[in-house]
Amino acid sequence: MNGVLRSPLDAWAAYKTGAGSAGLSRELLEAYQLNRLRAAIRLAYTASPFYGQLLAGVAETGLDSLTDLQRYPFTTAEDIRRHGPRFLCVSQSDIGHVVTLASSGTTGPAKRLYFTPEDQEATVSFFRSGMVSLTAPRDRVLILLPGGRPGGVGDLLLTALKQSGAEPIPHGAVGDLSAALAVMAREQADSVVGIPAQVLALARWADYSGIKIAVKSVLLSTDHVPRAVIRELKRLWGCEVFEHYGMTEMGLGGGTDCAAHAGYHLHEADFYFEIVDSVSGEPLPAGEKGEVVVTTLTRRGMPLIRYRTGDISRFVPEPCPCGSALKRLAPITRRVGRYVSLGEFGRFTLADLDEAIFAVRRVLDFTAAVDSFANAGELAISVSAAGQPAGDGGRDIYDALESVPAVALARRAGKLKVAVRQEACQGTLAPSTGKRAIVELNNADGN
Ligand SMILES: [Zn+2]
Missing domain, CATH: 3.40.50.12780 (ANL, N-terminal domain)
Incomplete structure (x- = not known):
C-alpha cells in the first residue's frame, strides 16, 4: 500500500x-x-x-x-x-x-x-x-x-x-x-x-x-x-x-x-x-x-x-x-426529505448552506429560516461573526450564496428574497446538541 x-x-x-x-x-x-x-x-x-x-x-x-x-x-x-x-x-x-x-x-x-x-x-x-x-x-x-x-x-x-x-x-x-x-x-x-x-x-x-x-x-x-x-x-x-x-x-x-x-x-x-x-x-x-x-x-x-x-x-x-x-x-x-424546494429553480439543503456560509472566514455561526416558497419566498440568514458586522451589509454572505444554485437562480429571477442579518458574536454560542436544521416557516413539513 x-x-x-x-x-x-x-x-x-x-x-x-x-x-x-x-x-x-x-x-x-x-x-x-x-x-x-x-x-x-x-x-x-x-x-x-x-x-x-x-x-x-x-x-x-x-x-x-x-x-x-x-x-x-x-x-x-x-x-x-x-x-x-x-x-x-x-x-x-x-x-x-x-x-x-x-x-x-x-x-x-x-x-x-x-x-x-x-x-x-x-x-x-x-x-x-x-x-x-x-x-x-x-x-x-x-x-x-x-x-x-x-x-x-x-x-x-x-x-x-x-x-x-x-x-x-x-x-x-x-x-x-x-x-x-x-x-x-x-x-x-x-x-x-x-x-x-x-x-x-x-x-x-x-x-x-x-x-x-x-x-x-x-x-x-x-x-x-x-x-x-x-x-x-x-x-x-x-x-x-x-x-x-x-x-x-x-x-x-x-x-x-x-x-x-x-x-x-x-x-x-x-x-x-x-x-x-x-x-x-x-x-x-x-x-x-x-x-x-x-x-x-x-x-x-x-x-x-x-x-x-x-x-x-x-x-x-x-x-x-x-x-x-x-x-x-x-x-x-x-x-x-430535509431539503427546501424552490420549485422550478431546484432545491437546497442545510449542508449546501453550510458549505457556502462556513467558507466565509469571519462567520462563527449562523442560522437559516425559510418562509415557504409558495407563500413569501424568503430565506433569512442570521450570521454571528467575530468582530463588528461588515459595513457592506454582508456582501460576502450574499456572494457565498451564489454557490448554491437553487438559491442563486431563484434570487436572480426575483422569486426569492434573501435577508442577511449580522451580529457581533459576544463570545458565547447558543446551546447545541449537534443537530442543526433550516427553520421552515408557514409550512406543514411533510418531510
Ligand atoms: Zn481506509
Missing part, C-alpha cells in the same frame, strides 16, 4: 469476527455477518413482542445469504416512537441506559432507545479502536460533546479513552468560547473531539482573539460534517481532521474515517448496512446514493432490523488506499 495506515477498525473487526491472525477478509466478515443476522432475527422474533408480530411469516424461513435480508420488512423511527418498549428482547430490569430523543415535530411521543450494559460496552470498544487513529497513549483529549452524564456519548468516549491509555478531559458542548479555549490551553490538549460548527467557531474565535492553538488532531462527530469546516480547521490549526459517523439508534458508533480521509469505515462487526432507494425501498447497486439502512448484529436489549436511518449517502465501491476490508460510506449529505 502507499503508506496510508490501515484503519484500526480492521484489527478490531478481525478480533470480533474471530478472524484473528489470518486477518480480516470480506469472505470471513460476510460469513460472520450471516451467522449474526440469523441469531439477531431469531432473538428478535422469539423475544420481542413487536418483532414477533412484524416478522411472523418471514422469520421462519431463515436466511440463505445476506441478500435474503431484503425480503424482511423495514423498521422506522415512527415504529420506535409508537412501540418503544415492545421492541425489547430483555426485561426492563436488564436495561442499563435509556436515551430519549425529542421528536422533530412538536407533537407525538418521543423516541426512546434502550441499551443493556453489554450493548454500551460494544460502543465503548468501538470508540476505543476508532480513537487509535488520532491519539497515541498518554495523549490529552478534550471532549467537547454533550452527554457527560453516565451512559451519554461524552461519558462512553471518556471510558474508551481511559481504557486506551489516553487522558480524556471532559468539558461538554461549547458555550463560552474564551473559557473553552482557556481549558484547551491550560490542559495542553493534543486532540479535540466535538461538533463541527462548534469546533469551527472555537478555531475562528481563537484566531480573532490572537490565541495560538496547537493540536495534533480533531475528531468531528455529527450527522453531517461540512467540508468547509474541515478545510478551515486544517488551515487555522494545522491539524489532521477525522470524522465519526454515528447516531443514538446505532448506540452512537457507526463508522470512522481512516488516515486516507476518504469515507467512514463502517462498524461492520456490530452492524449490517444497506443502501436503499428512499422512496421505493429497493436495494441500490454499490455506489448509488440512497437511504442508509442498518441492522444491529450484536444488540441484546433493543435490536433494530432493517432500520431506516433517514441519512442519505452511498457506499464507496473502490478499495480504500489504507487496504481495509471494511466497507466505506461517503459523507452524509442530507437527511431524507
Whole structure:
C-alpha cells in the first residue's frame, strides 16, 4: 500500500469476527455477518413482542445469504416512537441506559432507545479502536460533546479513552468560547473531539482573539460534517481532521474515517448496512446514493432490523488506499426529505448552506429560516461573526450564496428574497446538541 495506515477498525473487526491472525477478509466478515443476522432475527422474533408480530411469516424461513435480508420488512423511527418498549428482547430490569430523543415535530411521543450494559460496552470498544487513529497513549483529549452524564456519548468516549491509555478531559458542548479555549490551553490538549460548527467557531474565535492553538488532531462527530469546516480547521490549526459517523439508534458508533480521509469505515462487526432507494425501498447497486439502512448484529436489549436511518449517502465501491476490508460510506449529505424546494429553480439543503456560509472566514455561526416558497419566498440568514458586522451589509454572505444554485437562480429571477442579518458574536454560542436544521416557516413539513 502507499503508506496510508490501515484503519484500526480492521484489527478490531478481525478480533470480533474471530478472524484473528489470518486477518480480516470480506469472505470471513460476510460469513460472520450471516451467522449474526440469523441469531439477531431469531432473538428478535422469539423475544420481542413487536418483532414477533412484524416478522411472523418471514422469520421462519431463515436466511440463505445476506441478500435474503431484503425480503424482511423495514423498521422506522415512527415504529420506535409508537412501540418503544415492545421492541425489547430483555426485561426492563436488564436495561442499563435509556436515551430519549425529542421528536422533530412538536407533537407525538418521543423516541426512546434502550441499551443493556453489554450493548454500551460494544460502543465503548468501538470508540476505543476508532480513537487509535488520532491519539497515541498518554495523549490529552478534550471532549467537547454533550452527554457527560453516565451512559451519554461524552461519558462512553471518556471510558474508551481511559481504557486506551489516553487522558480524556471532559468539558461538554461549547458555550463560552474564551473559557473553552482557556481549558484547551491550560490542559495542553493534543486532540479535540466535538461538533463541527462548534469546533469551527472555537478555531475562528481563537484566531480573532490572537490565541495560538496547537493540536495534533480533531475528531468531528455529527450527522453531517461540512467540508468547509474541515478545510478551515486544517488551515487555522494545522491539524489532521477525522470524522465519526454515528447516531443514538446505532448506540452512537457507526463508522470512522481512516488516515486516507476518504469515507467512514463502517462498524461492520456490530452492524449490517444497506443502501436503499428512499422512496421505493429497493436495494441500490454499490455506489448509488440512497437511504442508509442498518441492522444491529450484536444488540441484546433493543435490536433494530432493517432500520431506516433517514441519512442519505452511498457506499464507496473502490478499495480504500489504507487496504481495509471494511466497507466505506461517503459523507452524509442530507437527511431524507430535509431539503427546501424552490420549485422550478431546484432545491437546497442545510449542508449546501453550510458549505457556502462556513467558507466565509469571519462567520462563527449562523442560522437559516425559510418562509415557504409558495407563500413569501424568503430565506433569512442570521450570521454571528467575530468582530463588528461588515459595513457592506454582508456582501460576502450574499456572494457565498451564489454557490448554491437553487438559491442563486431563484434570487436572480426575483422569486426569492434573501435577508442577511449580522451580529457581533459576544463570545458565547447558543446551546447545541449537534443537530442543526433550516427553520421552515408557514409550512406543514411533510418531510
Ligand atoms: Zn481506509
